[in-house]
Amino acid sequence: TEGYLISGPVPGLFDAPTVSHYAPREHALEVRGRFSEDAWQDLASHLPAGTVLVGFTSIPWRESWKYGERAFRYLNLNLGHALAALSFASAALGWRATLLDSVGTEDLVQILGVGVADHGGAEAEVEIPDCIVAVHPQGRAVSGFSLSEEVLAEFKEVEWQGRPDQLSPGHVNWPLVAGMAKATAKPHGGIAPETFDETRDGPRFAYPPTSFRKLIRQRRSAVEMDTASAMSRDDFYRTMSRTLPGTGRFPCNLLTWRPEVHLAIFVHRVLGLDRGLYFLVRNPDHEESLRSHMRGNFKWNRPEGAPVGLYMLEAGDFRDLARVLSCNQKIASDGCFSLAMIARFQAALEERGPWFYNRLFWECGLIGHTLYLEAETAGLRGCGIGCYFDDPVCSALGLAGKEHQSLYHFTVGKEVPLRRMETLPAYSATDR
Ligand SMILES: Cc1cc2nc3c(=O)[nH]c(=O)nc-3n(C[C@H](O)[C@H](O)[C@H](O)COP(=O)(O)O)c2cc1C
CATH class of the missing domain: 3.40.109.10 (NADH Oxidase)
Incomplete structure (x- = not known):
């Protein structure tokens, strides 16, 4: 870029x-x-x-x-x-x-x-x-x-x-x-900006006192995750709620459309939450359709105190599945949670045109960056996962056809410190 x-x-x-x-x-x-x-x-x-x-x-x-x-x-x-x-x-x-x-x-x-x-x-x-x-x-x-x-x-x-x-x-x-x-070239022309649903605001989650500049500069991708550390439920909820849209909510308020991307989350180790498959509905307009397209035996239970739109679908140990779906990468199974970003795919493109294909990925990248910084805030580390098996992800959720597609994965956990690697300060040449 x-x-x-x-x-x-x-x-x-x-x-x-x-x-x-x-x-x-x-x-x-x-x-x-x-x-x-x-x-x-x-x-x-x-x-x-x-x-x-x-x-x-x-x-x-x-x-x-x-x-x-x-x-x-x-x-x-x-x-x-x-x-x-x-x-x-x-x-x-x-x-x-x-x-x-x-x-x-x-x-x-x-x-x-x-x-x-x-x-x-x-x-x-x-x-x-x-x-x-x-x-x-x-x-x-x-x-x-x-x-x-x-x-x-x-x-x-x-x-x-x-x-x-x-x-x-x-x-x-x-x-x-x-x-x-x-x-996918975008034609010249007006796009009516879509408004966000402000009434959906759920619980707010407090941030620890921290330097934003420091978080931005220390952000890196995890290469290896420790298989024992857990994250707190508050940190997990705050991370999820940070990805929700709203007029005053950075960075989602940069985009001009209502969310088309939802999160299927494999919770491996979050204190106070059962292990299992969770789902964050980022746009309530899609909830009914998602429920009807996804597996009929999913529970759709709201965990106590959870941000609006977060559901537990199925309890269980999903570490092996998470790893396999992310091209067998251990970072997807070894961290506290990993997730797949599920876009409303075919209808979103048919409604707006082929140029919107790129924007679906922009929305995913924007969520990914939010997760990177949230991970740093929680004393953890994130990693974008661009290598995954899209159709098997959909099958695991019961989604068929091209109506939905998995467009990006992400993982958050405690990084195993790297040996023989040196991290230099950001902007060291300019000392800015
Ligand atoms: C879109 C995207 C996809 C990525 N996919 C993977 C991946 O599948 N596996 C992996 O180990 N790292 C993945 N990464 C992490 C990159 O390797 C990492 O961001 C890059 O090496 C730069 O390092 P940094 O994030 O520490 O600055 C991905 C990063 C991005 C932004």
């Missing part, structure tokens, strides 16, 4: 409206192009005062060298993680990040300056634009944003600077990845 900033003049940073690219190693912005004050005023006219825009793109080769065709879903999961990271970081500084989903993929090509003839780089390392996000002061909602013809025409004239480095001397072609990018 690559990041871009589109902003008006910012004192001490830019004198004129500018598009810049984020260089993570230097933790710096590289100026890519300037545009007129009029175009910025036009862009900003539907946005709260003080807004800046953050754009994201993906370079499929960064994943396909390793994952082949499966790279496409990893790109979109990674993007979901990046969206959540932006939302959390914005929130910590009093800002809010909102996805501007009326913008089409072709529009993004223009305003981010990717894919233009003089962009350089290897042809096999094409960069595809994903989305732009408004970062604006909290308390102000974004609505009615659209890119005008005038702005798009102006961006055609921008003189783009800089060329991306070539990543690899040789490449393997995975035509399906390019085909998927084309098939």
Whole structure:
């Protein structure tokens, strides 16, 4: 995932409206192009005062060298993680990040300056634009944003600077990845933002006093989990409730649609909860349909004090099943819990169009990032699991056909400290 900033003049940073690219190693912005004050005023006219825009793109080769065709879903999961990271970081500084989903993929090509003839780089390392996000002061909602013809025409004239480095001397072609990018391109056009169900708010779970900056910087993926440690029920409930949507709930409030993804959770060791299979319904509109599609013998019991939408389906030891479903990875069975993210799949795509396929994975990545930070808060460690067997997951739940699909897995537990590995501080080069 690559990041871009589109902003008006910012004192001490830019004198004129500018598009810049984020260089993570230097933790710096590289100026890519300037545009007129009029175009910025036009862009900003539907946005709260003080807004800046953050754009994201993906370079499929960064994943396909390793994952082949499966790279496409990893790109979109990674993007979901990046969206959540932006939302959390914005929130910590009093800002809010909102996805501007009326913008089409072709529009993004223009305003981010990717894919233009003089962009350089290897042809096999094409960069595809994903989305732009408004970062604006909290308390102000974004609505009615659209890119005008005038702005798009102006961006055609921008003189783009800089060329991306070539990543690899040789490449393997995975035509399906390019085909998927084309098939799921977002058309230009208004999307009515869907409202969240605020009345659903259940119990609130307190956070221990902690430094958010520290949690963000210490976040890593667990490589090996200890098979004995348990987590407290409060920590588990807080983690689950953190993934629920709501206007004031970061990072879910970055997305503009009501949740399409639910959680099937294998609870291995949570103090005060029976081992077993649990389910978190993140959108109550889907509950009836989920209940009717899933196995008839599931209990759907509400555990005492649980966040709204959390049910126990079946008691038992699911460690072996959890491991097998996640490509036999021990991290899925050895931690405190692991889970599968179950999307309402076919109907969500039929209702909105193929472009929504990517967004289902963004929603999953966003949940995954939330789980990473919740794990750190609880003194534990998380790990995203992109390798899993999707159809067997559905069979285990009694789900048939393409109505639902498992799109991402995640695990949380106590990490076994790694030997012969050294962790360097984040941003050490800049000391920021
Ligand atoms: C979308 C995604 C899928 C992942 N899938 C797996 C996986 O199946 N197995 C695994 O051991 N780690 C998995 N990881 C963890 C990555 O290996 C890890 O995030 C990466 O090496 C960077 O390390 P860090 O998270 O500690 O910064 C996944 C991470 C992401 C974001």
